[in-house]
Amino acid sequence: MDSNTQQIRTRSFAPSLSQTAIAGPSTSRSGSPAAEDPSPSPVRSFLHARGSSAGSDRAFRWLMVACALTIFAIVALIATELVMRSEMSIKKFGFGFFVHSGWDPVTGDYGALPFIYGTLLSSLVALAIAVPLSVGLAIFLTEMCPGPLRSPLAFLTELLAAIPSVVYGLWAVFVLVPILRAHVNPVLGATLGWTTLFTGPNYGIGMLAAGVILAIMILPIISSLTREVMSAVPYAQREAVLALGATRWEMIRMGVLRNARIGIVGSVILGLGRALGETMAVTMVIGNRPEIVRSLFAPGYSMASVIANEFSEASDDLYLSALVEIGLALFLVTIVVNALARLLVWAVTRGAPVRVAA
Amino acid sequence: MGVGITVKDLDAWYGTHQTLFKISLDIPANQATALIGPSGCGKSTFVRCLNRMHETNASGRVDGTVRIGAMDIYKDAAPVEIRRRVGMVFQRPNPFPTMSIYENVASGLKLNGFRNRRVLDEIVERSLKHAALWEEVKDDLRRKSGASLSGGQQQRLCIARALAVDPEVLLMDEPASALDPVSTAKIEDLIFELKSQYTIVIVTHNMQQAARVAERTGFFLSGKLVEFDVTHKIFTNPGDKRTEDYITGRFG
Numbered sequence: 001m002d003s004n005t006q007q008i009r010t011r012s013f014a015p016s017l018s019q020t021a022i023a024g025p026s027t028s029r030s031g032s033p034a035a036e037d038p039s040p041s042p043v044r045s046f047l048h049a050r051g052s053s054a055g056s057d058r059a060f061r062w063l064m065v066a067c068a069l070t071i072f073a074i075v076a077l078i079a080t081e082l083v084m085r086s087e088m089s090i091k092k093f094g095f096g097f098f099v100h101s102g103w104d105p106v107t108g109d110y111g112a113l114p115f116i117y118g119t120l121l122s123s124l125v126a127l128a129i130a131v132p133l134s135v136g137l138a139i140f141l142t143e144m145c146p147g148p149l150r151s152p153l154a155f156l157t158e159l160l161a162a163i164p165s166v167v168y169g170l171w172a173v174f175v176l177v178p179i180l181r182a183h184v185n186p187v188l189g190a191t192l193g194w195t196t197l198f199t200g201p202n203y204g205i206g207m208l209a210a211g212v213i214l215a216i217m218i219l220p221i222i223s224s225l226t227r228e229v230m231s232a233v234p235y236a237q238r239e240a241v242l243a244l245g246a247t248r249w250e251m252i253r254m255g256v257l258r259n260a261r262i263g264i265v266g267s268v269i270l271g272l273g274r275a276l277g278e279t280m281a282v283t284m285v286i287g288n289r290p291e292i293v294r295s296l297f298a299p300g301y302s303m304a305s306v307i308a309n310e311f312s313e314a315s316d317d318l319y320l321s322a323l324v325e326i327g328l329a330l331f332l333v334t335i336v337v338n339a340l341a342r343l344l345v346w347a348v349t350r351g352a353p354v355r356v357a358a
Numbered sequence: 359m360g361v362g363i364t365v366k367d368l369d370a371w372y373g374t375h376q377t378l379f380k381i382s383l384d385i386p387a388n389q390a391t392a393l394i395g396p397s398g399c400g401k402s403t404f405v406r407c408l409n410r411m412h413e414t415n416a417s418g419r420v421d422g423t424v425r426i427g428a429m430d431i432y433k434d435a436a437p438v439e440i441r442r443r444v445g446m447v448f449q450r451p452n453p454f455p456t457m458s459i460y461e462n463v464a465s466g467l468k469l470n471g472f473r474n475r476r477v478l479d480e481i482v483e484r485s486l487k488h489a490a491l492w493e494e495v496k497d498d499l500r501r502k503s504g505a506s507l508s509g510g511q512q513q514r515l516c517i518a519r520a521l522a523v524d525p526e527v528l529l530m531d532e533p534a535s536a537l538d539p540v541s542t543a544k545i546e547d548l549i550f551e552l553k554s555q556y557t558i559v560i561v562t563h564n565m566q567q568a569a570r571v572a573e574r575t576g577f578f579l580s581g582k583l584v585e586f587d588v589t590h591k592i593f594t595n596p597g598d599k600r601t602e603d604y605i606t607g608r609f610g
Binding site for chain 2: 147234236237239240241242243244245246247250254255258259261
């Protein structure tokens with residue numbers, strides 16, 4: 001340490017600089033340690049004059065604590081508000097609200113099950129389509145894309161994330177749904193009809209359309225995060241696998257995907273989060289019928305959609321209260337799904353060998 | 359048992375930049391051959407041409423003939439086939455961090471679809487013993503990650519991983535340059551042990567290391583092979599003035 005400062009001093013430390021900027025503040029303070037120094041180095045006296053900085057450090061700490069507390073406050077506020085506003089419905093239906101499948105404003109019969117089912121199923125369909133697609137896209141972009149094509153393609157994917165969801169909805173209504181109705185659904189019905197997932201009347205709009213549009217919407221999140229974690233894997237890992245005689249796919253599987261798997265699961269969780277809460281585009285194509293049907297061709301309803309559609313026309317207090325409770329259900333489902341996903345990550349990494357040192 | 363390597367008129371490029379010029383040499387089987395030379399002289403590129411790793415770089419290009427045993431590796435076989443027969447150890451230890459010690463050693467075999475559990479256990483034990491690591495890790499084989507070992511242990515783990523597929527040739531690109539003297543000595547002892555069974559090509563910055571472990575030594579300078587001879591002769595009576603200057607420390 002001492003030799004360092006010594007070196008700075010002896011090595012002609014820009015005299016013009018020391019006269020003006022650095023020496024300025026230190027000489028103005030009387031009684032600073034630099035004053036006793038027979039030959040005051042400008043850097044030393046400047047640093048001595050700074051003091052302990054304890055006050056500003058404490059302020060910084062409390063500022064950051066306040067930021068963290070804000071999050072807790074917001075979550076708590078949302079939860080209490082949702083519970084309070086749905087009190088009437090909670091009292092009338094109890095826990096049965098979450099497992100009952102009626103929805104009739106005329107008779108005052110409300111249950112959240114079809115909406116929970118619709119939200120979960122459409123998100124699941126979206127993941128089933130988007131995860132393989134976006135991991136494949138990420139693999140192509142990081143491992144085999146020719147240089148000049150890489151950034152335009154990455155830019156295009158990220159552009160997908162910037163499109164407003166109502167525009168997705170319009171596009172789905174005018175482009176996606178007709179394509180599904182005319183070309184995709186008949187083929188699915190003919191080949192995979194035996195699974196009973198692709199049967200019944202083919203309207204075009206319905207659970208499948210909602211799942212597909214959600215898949216397109218979450219694709220940029222999953223693929224760009226996956227790309228990031230994949231490109232963070234050191235090249236030495238790829239070389240290690242290649243030197244063992246691996247093909248390109250084996251190299252990607254063992255050297256890249258395996259090392260990036262936790263990050264990939266994380267990106268899938270983020271995508272799922274967006275799919276669960278997505279409202280506008282889903283509302284426009286899911287069909288908005290509160291029924292639980294196994295077939296993906298059938299129309300359904302999601303929690304976010306029913307709130308958006310019916311909030312303004314909720315005529316009595318119970319109706320409104322039931323809608324808010326749907327919001328509470330969405331809140332809970334999101335938390336539960338996230339917790340389960342985290343549990344999955346934990347289970348995956350727990351089996352992995354411990355890393356004692358870095 | 360190892361096989362010999364015959365290189366004839368080998369040129370290599372990165373893009374338009376030529377890094378190797380008409381390299382020709384014979385590397386004998388079951389011996390250690392050291393390649394020395396200043397940084398950037400092409401010795402690493404040269405070993406990377408021996409298992410076709412050079413061309414994994416998008417701009418890498420090679421011309422000339424390399425025979426490993428009877429096989430012309432740039433004509434008779436695909437890169438993956440060659441790399442299964444020619445093992446490689448890199449400058450920085452690169453074990454797989456998400457795998458246990460056992461899985462690290464078994465990775466080459468598993469990759470190629472080898473599933474026999476009992477034989478796999480034997481091979482892992484034998485490879486770790488060969489790499490002089492067995493005693494240190496035998497209790498943590500499945501519990502500890504390859505990345506939890508010390509730097510020197512990691513490098514020996516990488517050697518064990520390369521040995522597990524029973525290669526005919528073992529290439530080592532400055533295997534000890536990131537290690538402390540104790541670990542370096544262990545790696546050198548290891549090379550001494552291994553060369554009776556494998557053909558070893560070792561790139562090194564450390565001339566004492568070349569003198570200690572290798573029967574033959576080649577001196578590279580600016581992409582050319584200046585001199586290739588018996589190690590003793592290179593270090594005591596070099597035929598070329600540039601070799602003499604380098605080994606006596608007058609440049610480089």
